[in-house]
Amino acid sequence: MAKKLVILLTILQFLPFLCYSFTSESATHRRVLVLLDDFAIKSSHSLFFKSLQSRGFHLEFKLADDPKIGLHRYGQYLYDALILFCPTAELFGGPVDVAAILDFVDSGRDLIIAADTNASESIREIATENGADFDEDPAAMVIDHTSYAVSEIEGDHTLIASDDFIKSDVILGSKKIDAPVLFQGIAHTLNPANTLVTKVLSASPSSYSANPKTKLSNPPSLTGTAISLVSIVQARDNARILIAGSLSLFGNRFFRSGLQKAGSSTKHEKSGNEQFLVELSKWIFHERGHLKAVKVRHHKVGKADEPSLYRIKDDLEYSVEIYEWSGTSWEPYVADDVQLQFYMMSPYVLKTLSTDKKGLYYTAFKVPDVYGVFQFKIEYRRLGYTTLSLSKQIPVRPYRHNEYERFIPAAYPYYGAAFSMMAGFFIFTLVHLYSK
Known part of the structure; x- marks a missing residue:
């Protein structure tokens, strides 16, 4: 009986808090x-x-x-x-x-x-x-x-x-x-x-x-x-x-x-x-100039799923939806100065996002030829508007050993030098052996 009374008193003590939490x-x-x-x-x-x-x-x-x-x-x-x-x-x-x-x-x-x-x-x-x-x-x-x-x-x-x-x-x-x-x-x-x-x-x-x-x-x-x-x-x-x-x-x-x-x-x-x-x-009181960002997405071009990492030189797409509170409802926010940074210590890519004027902002770019842990980063500050601060980490890896091209175009002069040396040595050998 005493134990039940203690439990009841505990519930009554926290009842105002429970009511507040449900109605706040x-x-x-x-x-x-x-x-x-x-x-x-x-x-x-x-x-x-x-x-x-x-x-x-x-x-x-x-x-x-x-x-x-x-x-x-x-x-x-x-x-x-x-x-x-x-x-x-x-x-x-x-x-x-x-x-x-x-x-x-x-x-x-x-x-x-x-x-x-x-x-x-x-x-x-x-x-x-x-x-x-x-x-x-x-x-x-x-x-x-x-x-x-x-x-x-x-x-x-x-x-x-x-x-x-x-x-x-x-x-x-x-x-x-x-x-x-x-x-x-x-x-x-x-x-x-x-x-x-x-x-x-x-x-x-x-x-x-x-x-x-x-x-x-x-x-x-x-x-x-x-x-x-x-x-x-x-x-x-x-x-x-x-x-x-x-x-x-x-x-x-x-x-x-x-x-x-x-x-x-x-x-x-x-x-x-x-x-x-x-x-x-x-x-x-935030009835005007209050922004929110939802549905932040990024993926490789041609694919819909968000990957856990990217490879250098991948083509990717990024999008986000931004809305402004009008006092009664969320309306699409329209601006031409929202920028995305692909950031590691400093921005490697800085892109101004395009918009469909219905709240969607998007862009596409190639992952830089640098591997490490990057961030998709938006720091949007404009007079009178709430600050939007969005960031998400994503690793970028180099090529695996079997992903490199068989012959690299930039190395063609070296390939030519090697084969020309072999051809020259072969001709020299023939001339030296069979000449009088």
């Missing part, structure tokens, strides 16, 4: 944890949250210092993405800390960070670890006396109207953003040693970062286009991160506000914030 693919596939400084942000930024919910994301709102916060359970992550709308949070609740958030990203999951003038050291550290450094002056804001939004407050040039977007349809969508984006917040710069971070919304050449309430005694350290307003990161494991220096950028007030950029007579009934952030969030 469907129920938590698109779960997002939103950490807030205050639950008022849930209503003041509701338009942004509703845009995510309308696309099928399940948002779970919690205060940043909630002791019940947890990113994973029983070794499994509970969420696919994390949104940090808690710029003042110094400490997070439960077992969550800066290291846990960085591990969350390292596991291939996505992250949105919004900061402001009250950004805590924890938020700054997370951004720094991902290649973005916020201005060290806690009172500094981005100021622009040329590209500001005209407002009722005369001389307030911290409300910026920026339209310096990254030129990439895969990141911001194919539809042009007609209105500038309203931004009011702090500046950050990109770490030049980090090649994975990219500006999405840049400041104008006339902008600078300083305390708007004090006079400048020294030239500002951050100026011009070196300032980034919104940046993105695509990690090597294809995790995606959005870093913004303004929490109000995502707010309903900026979404609905009309604006007029200084020096322009055009009045926009609505800012470009909503279109900009909705399209950018589609990229962040």
Whole structure:
């Protein structure tokens, strides 16, 4: 009886894990944890949250210092993405800390960070670890006396109207953003040693970062286009991160506000914030620009089976199918820059793959006259798209002793020299023996 009770208690202990493991693919596939400084942000930024919910994301709102916060359970992550709308949070609740958030990203999951003038050291550290450094002056804001939004407050040039977007349809969508984006917040710069971070919304050449309430005694350290307003990161494991220096950028007030950029007579009934952030969030959450490769095949020309090894100078064919996620289904990916390497220490063969524009990429080539262990290798990196990294080892052997040609054409001069020597010796012998 006691033994049965122990078994029952063990099953009950692991029941939540079992339920989670069976339902994680469907129920938590698109779960997002939103950490807030205050639950008022849930209503003041509701338009942004509703845009995510309308696309099928399940948002779970919690205060940043909630002791019940947890990113994973029983070794499994509970969420696919994390949104940090808690710029003042110094400490997070439960077992969550800066290291846990960085591990969350390292596991291939996505992250949105919004900061402001009250950004805590924890938020700054997370951004720094991902290649973005916020201005060290806690009172500094981005100021622009040329590209500001005209407002009722005369001389307030911290409300910026920026339209310096990254030129990439895969990141911001194919539809042009007609209105500038309203931004009011702090500046950050990109770490030049980090090649994975990219500006999405840049400041104008006339902008600078300083305390708007004090006079400048020294030239500002951050100026011009070196300032980034919104940046993105695509990690090597294809995790995606959005870093913004303004929490109000995502707010309903900026979404609905009309604006007029200084020096322009055009009045926009609505800012470009909503279109900009909705399209950018589609990229962040892998609804666009996500690639997968399937059905990788290689074989000798004229045969269908994949061999365990090749011989030097064999003719072979290679093919792979590549698809892009459209947000609802996998569609054929069409490009003309996918390359295959036949690699051993360095590429011996480099071929650009042909495509039928239905997802199939293929090529054919001759195995080089070098034997060893080679790799079929594709390393596809393109701005805005997830990285495709495919490799498969294959041995290449030399000719066997009975596979060489009987007479090698390149050796004909040597054959001729040998036979001419024999013929000359025979003639010389005859002449020497029978001449007087």
